[in-house]
Amino acid sequence: MSNPADRLIRITDAKDERIADFRNIRERDLVGRSGRFIAEGTVVLRMLARSRRFGAEKILVLENRVSGIEHILEAFDPDTPIMVCDRKVIDAIAGFPMHRGVLAIGRSDPPQDIAQALAGLKDDALVLVCSGISNHDNMGGLFRNAAAFGVDLICLDGQCCDPLYRKSIRVSVGAALTVPYARGGGIGEMADTLDGAGFQLLALSPKGVRAIDDVKPKRRTALVVGTEGEGLPESLLKRIDTARIPQAPGLDSLNVGTAAAIALFSIASALGRVR
């Protein structure tokens, strides 16, 4: 096993070309779209090290953080450059105080398409379908909650934002790197594909017909959630089963990530998938 301490590259100048990718990470948040993304923090770096779907192009660590994460650094390919710097450099490149002091440029293959991803699932499968989730915090929360309740696959329609955006990964506590996901186009087409693969589709909506805890989920269930403001399109709500979360009167305004968590908890419990 290579000792990462032996191959640390010391960076003393924020303008050093070897850390150009890290400069101004606020503005580079959207590198996900190009198949590259920014991972920050120890928890996320550990998940990146373990991942088979994602790799690291380079790592930048604050000098006083190195000794605490050597076991994580060891897990990366020996060719992965590991650079260290002091606080002045890391704050200068980030454009704001980077308290965490652990950064990596991650690399991802293009996401699978829905049909391809569904083909890889077992007979018992729980899928979360997201339509029009454009807020990065919500996207991160959905991944975090999906991980907690053992979701096998997340399907994103064409209107969803990128789960590999820096803030999404952070809010997901790294689940954006662990829960498999696929990208489709329109929500109607995705519903057809899931239906064809034997999934019971269940739309979560304040206007849902049944209370979520009255639903008897099937072995293959796909929970569909939409954007907070608009909700799911009427055309979809008309053709698939719908469920609502019982709430105090006069309110229908749970955050979409929270609503999904309650529904996933209810479904996963009913199926005996969690205990």
Add this chain to the structure above:
Amino acid sequence: MSNPADRLIRITDAKDERIADFRNIRERDLVGRSGRFIAEGTVVLRMLARSRRFGAEKILVLENRVSGIEHILEAFDPDTPIMVCDRKVIDAIAGFPMHRGVLAIGRSDPPQDIAQALAGLKDDALVLVCSGISNHDNMGGLFRNAAAFGVDLICLDGQCCDPLYRKSIRVSVGAALTVPYARGGGIGEMADTLDGAGFQLLALSPKGVRAIDDVKPKRRTALVVGTEGEGLPESLLKRIDTARIPQAPGLDSLNVGTAAAIALFSIASALGRVR
């Protein structure tokens, strides 16, 4: 009824003394501790207008937003100054682009103490007890979810942050102004007070003995949640009932607001309080 359009005060200079309270609201976030707080956005302003516990000292609205919220402005005391300005002024005072364009300085009485607040509750009561919640987003999320499931009272221990911090109010979607809350000291003492008032105390913890959906809640139930990192103190977990949220193995990391939402949903459903 006074027509608010007749009494608008036009502000053309960001340095105008009449809007001094609004200047640099990022740094003034903590006015809550002095009994004053910043409310932003139409939804929150509407709740402030309706509230009996909170009042408005002054209101500042972007000129193009006035006509859409006249019905809300009418509901405030006619002595409340309503000022209007253009985007240049509002962006200059906030120190960042204030897309919402609706701001108020709210005023609050000191929060009730726990015993006083409990004395006002009905025989059937659902209480949420928060210990050491120091993150303002989490505090806002807890209020939002408490509102959704009809919580009658939130008890905050001395380590909790202020729910009237600007970001908490915003994340709560105004529920920080609608759900009654009280402030206590140590969590142990609060547990004694609740116990004395006939409440069944139930601590939510990844180490909880029973699954939350196996709990048979009593007519007076107090759900206790702690900070995400440390969790609730062992001394408390030893003396009261504990429950956990069933999850996929290897994870115990739901966000505290999300975990509370699931537990409140489960308790409120079991008690028939929501439908």
